[in-house]
Amino acid sequence: SLNCPVTDCVLTNNRHHLDSMTDYDALVFHIAEPWAYSLFEKVPTLRTPSQIYVAANMESPAHTKHLLEGDANFFNWTMTYRLDSDVVWNYNNVVELDAADDRAFVGPSQRPQWRRGAENYRNETLEELARRKDKMAAQFVSHCETFSGRDELVKAIQRLMPVDVYGKCGTMECPRGSPRCARMLTDEYRFYFAFENSLCRDYVTEKLYNAMESHIIPVVFGGVDYSKFVPPHSVIDVQQFGTVEELVDYLKFLADNPEEYVKYFWWKEHYRITGSQPFCELCRKLHDIGTREKSQHYRDIKAWWFDGACQARAKIEF
Incomplete structure (x- = not known):
């Protein structure tokens, strides 16, 4: 059962469920x-x-x-x-934190009406967590040599700052989706690279939403207007930077300034992620x-x- 508001539907992959x-x-x-x-x-x-x-x-x-x-x-x-x-x-929706119905989502949408709140956001507990983090960025990836060129992009970033790559295309291992990996991302890493395999309109996969459910900033790379999918100042869009050097300089700035880093979590007091x-x-x-x-x-x-x-x-x- 999908627990749909309209209940009188039968979903089946059995071609013989009905006579014709x-x-x-x-x-x-x-x-x-x-x-x-x-x-x-x-x-x-x-x-x-x-x-x-x-x-x-x-x-x-x-x-x-x-x-x-x-x-x-x-x-x-x-x-x-x-x-x-x-x-x-789509993979996930963003809904109001106190919404009784997960289907009453704000985004993704062609014209979402997002709240604002990052500019004055402070959270001392999260600032302390940010200070304890001692690793820059992690990426979990299983498909190499992609149309988007994300592997080459990561290599260019790695020349300027550390990026730990987990999975088939990297040198490190941790079962993606396991509680241990989720804790590791939250406790140790500042940024999560949610880089898509294709730069296509509206193509956003579960990588982004998985990161948003932890206290780690998603760094996204896709052919997407992310303002249609997630609240403002909740992700860092690689495509908004002219060069890799500019991107890395900004990531290092956030790493050195916990009070600025935690502003990327302001939205968690207003929204939540649902399926x-x-x-x-x-x-x-x-x-x-x-x-x-x-x-x-x-x-x-x-x-x-x-x-x-x-x-x-x-x-x-x-």
Whole structure:
């Protein structure tokens, strides 16, 4: 059970749950992987006028192997991490701290209404924690040689300050997600490098939100307007710096000034991180008669997904 506010939906991956594929209100197609001919044999040849076909994907266009070349007028809705999707399927949401409903989120959104509060924020307990931290930055990464060039960026930063790289692409080990690693990040490290593998519009993965749940500042690298995803002055965006030298100088400034460092945690007194429930939103939309009546067919979903979605290179020089 997803504990959705709209409860009369059945979500299944069993094709034989109903007698006919035309009996389903919606079919969700995972478009990250290429569709083999054997799969097309299973795609229904009949579809009712009211049936919704949904294109779902959590991978970036750079990692989408299905080229969508023969899918004109096939899909009605999109269900991806992009904020202009019909159903937004993101990793996490930011909600008001005292919100009774996790679905009453502030961001991500095209135009989020964030509070302000970093400028005058003080927290002596966190300042003391910042003084005890004795390591600069950590990164957990398992995919090397990425489209974004994040490995080269980290190497350029490492020439100017220490960065400990954990996982398959580094020399250090700690099971990501374990309580021991979470404590280590909070107690020892000042910064967490949440660098994406692709510089694509709205492409933000769990790395960012995992860091935000600890008392460590996320340093982010992506093709994203982060103001749509997280509160102001909660992350450090690499792309806002002209050079690696400028970035490292700022990180060192924060390391030397705990009272400035802790201002990046001001938002924790107003917001919290929650999981997202995209299938609940899909259920709600399926019950919204107005939405169903406005359903379209994507004439060129290939162009919608691929054209202009990703940056060829980073703005920062390295």
